[in-house]
Amino acid sequence: MELIIIILSGILIGASVYLILSKSVLRIIIGTSTLAHGVHLMLLTMGELKRGNVPVLDAEVSSYADPLPQALMLTAIVISFALTAFLLAVAIKTYRELGTDNVEEMKGVPHDD
Amino acid sequence: MTLIHLAILLPVAAAIAIGVLYRYYRKINIGWLALPVPLLIAIYLATLIPAVSGGEVIHETMPFMPRIGMNFDIYIDGLSLLFAILISGIGALVTLYSIGYLSQKEKLGSFYIYLLIFMTAMLGVVLIDNVLMLYLFWELTSISSFLLIAFWHKNDRSLYGAQKSMLITMFGGFLMLGGFIILYLITGTFSIRGMIEALPLIQENQLAPLAIVLILFGAFTKSAQFPFHIWLPDAMEAPTPVSAYLHSATMVKAGIYLVARFTPIFAFNSLWIWLILIVGLFTMTWAAFNSIKQNDLKAMLALSTVSQLGLIMSLLGLGALSVSTGADEQLFTAAIVAAVFHVFNHATFKGALFMVTGIVDHETGTRNMKKLGGLLTIMPISVTMTLITALSMAGIPPFNGFLSKELFLEAMISIGNAEFGGLSSMSFIVPALAIIGSIFTFIYSIRLIYDVFFGKRTYHLPKAPREGSAIMLVSPAILTFLVLVFGFFPNLLSGTIIDPAVMGIMDSSTSPETSISHWHGFDSPALWATVSIVIIGTLLFISRDRWMFIYNYHKERFTLDFAYDQLLLYSRFGSQKLTDNLMNGSIRSYLLYIFGTFVIFGCLSVISAGMSIDFNNLSPVSIGEIIMVLITIVTLAVILITKSRMVSIIMLGAVGFAVSMLFVFFRAPDLALAQLAIETIITALFLVCFFYLPRHSRHEERIRFKLTNFLVSLGVGVLTIFIGLAAYSERLFESISQFHIENVYDLTAGGNMVNVILVDFRGFDTLFETLVFGIAGIGIFTLMKLNLNRRGNKDEEHTEESRV
Structure with missing residues (x-):
């Protein structure tokens, strides 16, 4: 299973990089979201999958799944959400100010000199 | 921390104090507060003379950064002491002179702060044994020199000169650091003493020639040797006290000091010897030749300084030559004695000449020799001083310049007598260059005296000329007095200063027992050389109008200055172009750099480190998980392909939900809950923003654009898989x-x-x-x-x- 998940997260990350490199702001934001998914899956896999029980203390259970990657990821999921929301706000603002959502066009727009 | 450490740091401490005081006391000339500092140091150093001339060395260590071997180690022998006394002594005279030279309206606070920083830096260079500390202080001299040259910073020429000197000397200094590091790698110590002790290691090592070349870069750039001499004439935009101090008496001699200091280490290598000898002699002749045509008094003196530095450099080369071939012990000692003696003499007469030039400039408003003339009766004291010092520079008896010049000529002429292997047929070039250079020196010295003070009186000067103020005359008068004293009684110096310094350069413990005399008898070749120099020089000076036209053939476009300017210009264009191309303002390019570097270095490390993948420890696969993985891949593909933003947003939500399902399978209920909640909100958010974003969110992308993106993302994806597999299989830590x-x-x-x-x-x-x-x-x-x-x-x- 780990092998499959590692490959899946590689695919997710590769596809996200492709999205991030594109011209459209919306696709870039989608790319950052999927990138987060890829990284999360990778992190979780590093702690070995499906070994033992859910990491909640139980007198009858002796083996638990690794809780540490899960804790780290919980933080990461929330942060990635904050990032996505912020990027969306930036996207809306830039579109309103510059009239484009194409990053290639943005750099040529009103310069000071 | 000993008194010597304090002596080195005293000027910097005084600089801080002056910086504070200058804000509150503007009425008194702040120079009077700076004056005691070099004076005190000079007196303190003078008390060390008896001990050091008795053959004693002072070695004080003080840890500064011991972990990297950077210690504040003091090593004082005759050589260090000679330079340290010059630095503090001339420093005191220059400070006194500058009180008269600079008006109260100038930013005196900054001036004296820079000057005092320079003093610390220069004392550090000559007194410290540790090469890393030496490098630190070496660069500090460059920085303070930069600040002092740019003192009149509203003047473009000052800025140009300051930048030029800084670029050239720092370029050399940096290479020198490389040389030091090579020496460290060979010997395992940063201490010069330690390196001398580990001499056999250096002699055997193949890297030694590289270290020599790198260290000589430092010495040659600092001491303005050909082809790096071009910065010195431009540095003359500095106030004259600075020119007298940094650019003739002390800082430019740092290179001489370095060569002298490293002579015991490198004298075995013929590369060291010939580079120093030939570059020195060529510099001497070339700069003297060019000096004659200058009309600016200070430019003439600057080139003259370059020429004299070349002379000293060549003497050090000759000294090293004899020690390596073991040819003639006498010749070797004579050359080193001449070098040391000339270092001292040059500081006296050139310092005085610069100061007198400053007085002329100050009182007439110009230093163009075409405009000046006939000042004999107006400035009698300055005339006397110029006469004495310039004749000393020309090598006319009975002044001190004559004595060292004669030693120089003697050493250079006798090179033909010594056995130097296969090069003996070429050895006539050395004395020939020496004599030609001396003739040019004679001509410009005479021209300096004649054009300013004799000749026809000119009346169209910017200011009505008069004799300089007493305070400005004191310092050059003291130096001129020294020229006379050491001219008549040279043996005052030989036992106290010269012998210990020679011992320092040779790293020997026996005193050479120098005795300098004026008269060597009629059979001395140096005597006839001097006579012929005077005769030919006089003839050429009288007939100068007939041959000066040859300078016109020296076209602007073939000068080193032009080459320097072009280099600077093109490097500026080049870097501008490079920056514009790399930093083009597009985020995509930057991301490409980042991902590209990631892929390249990742692949390199995978190749170099290799990887082993272990599939033994895998968990079983269930059907539900496979379905979720497939859903993720399919939705991802849809996101990549679709043109509709609505579809891509919904598919993004689908990816999120599939991943949360995977979390459920993987025994992570908290994650699954959080992911589900957040995925819902994000999808809602996207839909809200949807309304505000343009309808067509996909832009036309060319095939090449897409292909680059595809390749980069493929690389990143594949590399990530590899890294993941490697990290999963090989657990280095528990x-x-x-x-x-x-x-x-x-x-x-x-x-x-x-x-x-x-x-x-x-x-x-x-x-x-x-x-x-x-x-x-x-x-x-x-x-x-x-x-x-x-x-x-x-x-x-x-x-x-x-x-x-």
């Missing part, structure tokens, strides 16, 4: 998870391990995560409220967003 699992109840009295880690074990992480979240919220809120173009918008949606 996991710390077990600690959390075992102690979850004992330490925190909690049951849900993930939650306990978040709020207890790693509580601060979570706190800061909240902070990040808050900052994002504030960011979104301000972005929405921000009204760049003052176009009103008060949509409810945005406030809602910031609340989310």
Whole structure:
């Protein structure tokens, strides 16, 4: 299973990089979201999958799944959400100010000199 | 921390004090406060003379950064002491002179601060044994020199000169550091003493020639040797006291000092010897030749300084030549004695000449020799001083310049007599260059005297000329007096200063017992050389109008200055172009650099380190998981392909839900819950923003553009898979998870391990995560409220967003 998940997260990350490199702001934001998914899956896999029980203390259970990657990821999921929301706000603002959502066009727009 | 350490640091401390005082006391000339500093140091150093001339050396260590071997180690022998006394002695005279030279209106505070910093730096260079510290102080001299040249910073020429001197000397200094590091690699020590002790190691090592070349770069750039001499004439834009101090008496002699200091280490190598000898002699002749045509007094003196430095350099080369071939012990000693003696003499007569030039400039308003003339009766004291010092420079008896010049000629002529292997047929070039250079020196010295003070009186000067003020005359008068004293009684110096310094350069413990005499008898070749120099020089000077035209053939475009300017110009264009191409303002390019570097270095490390993949420890696969994986891949493909934004947003939601399902399978219920909640909100958010974003969100992309992106993302994806597999198979460290699992109840009295880690074990992480979240919220809120173009918008949606 780990092998499959590692490959899946590689695919997710590769596809996200492709999205991030594109011209459209919306696709870039989608790319950052999927990138987060890829990284999360990778992190979780590093702690070995499906070994033992859910990491909640139980007198009858002796083996638990690794809780540490899960804790780290919980933080990461929330942060990635904050990032996505912020990027969306930036996207809306830039579109309103510059009239484009194409990053290639943005750099040529009103310069000071 | 000894008195010597304090002596080195005293000027910097005084500089700080002056910086503070200058803000409050503007009425008195701040120079009077700076004057005692070099004076005190000079007196202190003079008290060391008896001990050092008795053959004693002072070695004080003080740890500064011991871990990297950078120690504040003092080593004082005759050589260091000679330079240190010159630095502090001339420093005192120059400070006194500058009090008269600079008016109260100038920024005297900055001037004296820079000057005092320079003093510390220069004392550090000559007194310190540790090459890293030496390098530190070496660069500090470059920096203070830069500041002093640019003292009149409203003048473009000053800035140009300052930049030029800094670029050239720092270029050399940096290479020198490389040389020091090579020596460290060979010997394992940063101490010069230690290197001399480890001499056999250096002699055997193949890297030694490289170290020699690098260190000579430092010495030649600092001492303005050909082809790096071009910075010195431009440095003359500095106030004259600075020129007298830094650019003739002390800083430019740092290179001489370095060569002398490293002579015991490198004398075995013929590369060292010939480079120094030939570059020195050529510099001497070339600069003297060019000096004749100058009309600016200071430019003439600058080139003259270059020429004299070349002379000293060549003498050091000759000394090293004899020691390596073991040819003629006498010749070797004579050359080193001449070098040391000339270092001292040059400081006296050139310092005085610069100061007199400053007086002429100060009192007449110009230093153009075409405009000056016939000042004999108006400035009698200055004339006397110029006469004495310039004749000393020309090598006319009975002044001190004559004595060292004669030693120089003698050493250079006798090179033909010595056995130097196969080069003996070429050895006539050395004395020939020496004599030709001396003839040019004679001509420009005479021209300096004649054109300024004799000849026809000119009346169209910017200022009505008069004799300089007493305070300005004192310093050159003292130096001129020294020229006379050491001219008549040279043996005052030989036992006290010269012998210890020669011992320092030779690294020997026996005194050479120098005795300098004026008369060597009629059979001395140096005598006839001097006579012929005077005769030919006089003839050439009288007939100068007939041959000066040859300078016109020296075209502007073939000068080194032109080459330097072009180099600077093109490097500026080049770097501008490079920067414009690399930093083109497009985020995509930067991302490409980042991902590209990641792929390249990742592949390199995979190739170099190799990797082993271990598939033994895998968990079983269930059908539900496979379905979720397939859903993720398919939705991802749809996102990549689709043109509709609506579809891509919904598919993004689908990816998120599939991943949360995977979390459920992987025994991570907390994650699955959080992911589900957040995925819902994100999809909603996207849909809200949908309304505000343009309808066609996909842009036309050319095939090449797509192909680059595809290749880069493919590389990143594949590399990630490799890294993941490698990291999974090879566990270098034991996991710390077990600690959390075992102690979850004992330490925190909690049951849900993930939650306990978040709020207890790693509580601060979570706190800061909240902070990040808050900052994002504030960011979104301000972005929405921000009204760049003052176009009103008060949509409810945005406030809602910031609340989310």
